[in-house]
Amino acid sequence: MAVRNLFHKVSVAPSTRHVRIEHGGRVVAETDRALVLTETGLGDRLYIPVEDVRTDLILATDSHTTCPFKGVASYWAFADDESVRDAAWAYPEPKEDVAGITDHLSFYDEGVETYVDGVRR
Numbered sequence: 001m002a003v004r005n006l007f008h009k010v011s012v013a014p015s016t017r018h019v020r021i022e023h024g025g026r027v028v029a030e031t032d033r034a035l036v037l038t039e040t041g042l043g044d045r046l047y048i049p050v051e052d053v054r055t056d057l058i059l060a061t062d063s064h065t066t067c068p069f070k071g072v073a074s075y076w077a078f079a080d081d082e083s084v085r086d087a088a089w090a091y092p093e094p095k096e097d098v099a100g101i102t103d104h105l106s107f108y109d110e111g112v113e114t115y116v117d118g119v120r121r
Contacts, residue, residue: 047104
């Protein structure tokens with residue numbers, strides 16, 4: 001039986017802010033329906049509904065990681081830029097506490113330009 005870490009918290013909440021993700025001068029994602037995932041010890045992460053992502057610009061990679069609090073992550077790279085290997089990730093079957101991030105992608109800030117309400121993050 002796994003012991004739960006009572007001091008580690010993960011929560012998901014809807015954002016009321018407009019989010020735009022760009023890479024190489026192109027809009028990769030744009031939404032008013034982002035989710036904010038807050039996790040102890042980490043910065044807040046924006047999760048974008050897959051319907052609001054230009055999936056024609058990204059390709060699945062063979063990378064996977066496991067988080068004890070969120071589950072197994074899958075990764076995507078930009079189809080036209082091999083320098084950013086795993087630019088985005090998702091949890092196809094997230095743990096129950098973060099089930100809201102199902103069918104959402106998050107992008108590493110280092111590989112994209114993220115704008116929240118028109119201001120670059």
